[in-house]
Amino acid sequence: MIELHGVTKKYANQTAVDNLSLTIYEGEITVIIGPSGCGKTTTLRMINRLINPTSGSIKVEGRDIKDTNVESLRRGIGYVIQNVGLFPHMTVARNIATVPRLMGWSKEDRLKRVLELLDLVGLNPEDYKDKFPAQLSGGEAQRIGVARALAANPPILLMDEPFGAVDPLNREVLQGEFLKIQKKLKKTVVFVTHDLDEAIRMADRILVMKEGQVVQYDSPEEILSHPADNFVRDFVGTNRALKRLSRFSVEESYRKVSPVTEEAILDKKMIKSLEKSEFLWVVDYKQMIKGWVQAEYSEMNKRISEVMTIVPYNELGVHIDDSLKEALSKMLAQGVRTLPVIEKSGHLLGEIGLDDIQRRSGKE
Ligand SMILES: Nc1ncnc2c1ncn2[C@@H]1O[C@H](COP(=O)(O)OP(=O)(O)O)[C@@H](O)[C@H]1O
Ligand SMILES: [Mg+2]
Numbered sequence: 001m002i003e004l005h006g007v008t009k010k011y012a013n014q015t016a017v018d019n020l021s022l023t024i025y026e027g028e029i030t031v032i033i034g035p036s037g038c039g040k041t042t043t044l045r046m047i048n049r050l051i052n053p054t055s056g057s058i059k060v061e062g063r064d065i066k067d068t069n070v071e072s073l074r075r076g077i078g079y080v081i082q083n084v085g086l087f088p089h090m091t092v093a094r095n096i097a098t099v100p101r102l103m104g105w106s107k108e109d110r111l112k113r114v115l116e117l118l119d120l121v122g123l124n125p126e127d128y129k130d131k132f133p134a135q136l137s138g139g140e141a142q143r144i145g146v147a148r149a150l151a152a153n154p155p156i157l158l159m160d161e162p163f164g165a166v167d168p169l170n171r172e173v174l175q176g177e178f179l180k181i182q183k184k185l186k187k188t189v190v191f192v193t194h195d196l197d198e199a200i201r202m203a204d205r206i207l208v209m210k211e212g213q214v215v216q217y218d219s220p221e222e223i224l225s226h227p228a229d230n231f232v233r234d235f236v237g238t239n240r241a242l243k244r245l246s247r248f249s250v251e252e253s254y255r256k257v258s259p260v261t262e263e264a265i266l267d268k269k270m271i272k273s274l275e276k277s278e279f280l281w282v283v284d285y286k287q288m289i290k291g292w293v294q295a296e297y298s299e300m301n302k303r304i305s306e307v308m309t310i311v312p313y314n315e316l317g318v319h320i321d322d323s324l325k326e327a328l329s330k331m332l333a334q335g336v337r338t339l340p341v342i343e344k345s346g347h348l349l350g351e352i353g354l355d356d357i358q359r360r361s362g363k364e
Helices: 040-047 070-075 092-096 098-102 107-120 138-150 168-185 196-202 220-225 229-235 242-245 269-272 322-333 354-362
Strands: 002-011 014-024 028-034 055-060 077-081 156-162 188-193 207-210 213-220 277-281 290-294 338-342 348-353
Touching: 002 040, 014 040, 014 055, 014 213, 028 040, 028 269, 040 156, 040 188, 040 322, 077 138, 092 098, 092 107, 092 138, 098 107, 107 138, 138 156, 138 168, 168 196, 188 196, 188 229, 196 220, 196 242, 207 220, 207 229, 213 220, 213 229, 220 242, 242 322, 242 354, 269 322, 277 348, 322 338, 322 354, 348 354
Parallel strands: 028 188, 028 207, 077 156, 156 188
Antiparallel strands: 002 014, 002 055, 207 213, 277 290, 338 348
């Protein structure tokens, strides 16, 4: 738990944070959101003592941070920023192991941890450990930033617009991946953003700030359904039902399917037995998705290539950790009512339809 009591930070002619009192709960993602200059970064950096408050106090796990040694305080707090600030002349492995090295971990323990973390953030350890930061894409560099922050297993993570410099598509992927990691690790996360969609998707609780003060501190549902004032209402804007969809993952709403194999598709009996559905997914012998066929299709003397519509799964497929909002925008963009749900490798897991999404969005 992190507690702020009447915290104020003043600069010469400006109050960046104004008498802020706030409790941040253990194991939750608390998102701080608000317009540029409202004091988000200042608030975050006071928690790990990169900035000292002008007045007020901050407690981490019951202890006033003024009474804690700065180094040991920071060891318990991972910090992720935009453009990550990886050390350019160090390999990915050395970057990730920065804190464990300072803490005197053995070489074997460090390497083990690096491999574990690369795996956790979705990068193949053997392919990435010896790369240099310049060889990484923006999204990959952010993943390394997260891995580095998690290296010594701190209970708290401070994240300042961590995905802000990544393009929108990759940002949604990173959000989904981080939520998956958080489900496992249950860190106390303070996450700063100015992107409302990101806040709605990531947060257990949202703190809306304005001019250094709290405007509303509530669950995403409450912020969307009962904005505290016109400032929050304007901030939240329209399409609130659509925004809620970003809080649900494909995993909770998709259906398992029985696909047919390319060989079986030429067997009339197989098709007959599956006549209930309008169409069938086709997989190869490794369960990799290939395409779909109209189930009623009866001219089975034709070759598979003539009856099957090939599915470019990178364009059409959704993953179980994608949000329903992403699935919906894919449907709208591609003009289809049903999408295959696939693993990263292309293995077919099931399908998700417009109906499944409508059902979910209607639920309060
Ligand atoms: N070192 C500083 N000196 C003077 N003013 C600062 C300093 N750091 C931040 N500020 C001011 O404090 C306010 C809050 O800044 P910040 O916390 O960075 O906002 P946010 O992260 O919400 O965009 C801004 O008006 C900013 O100009
Ligand atoms: Mg900032």
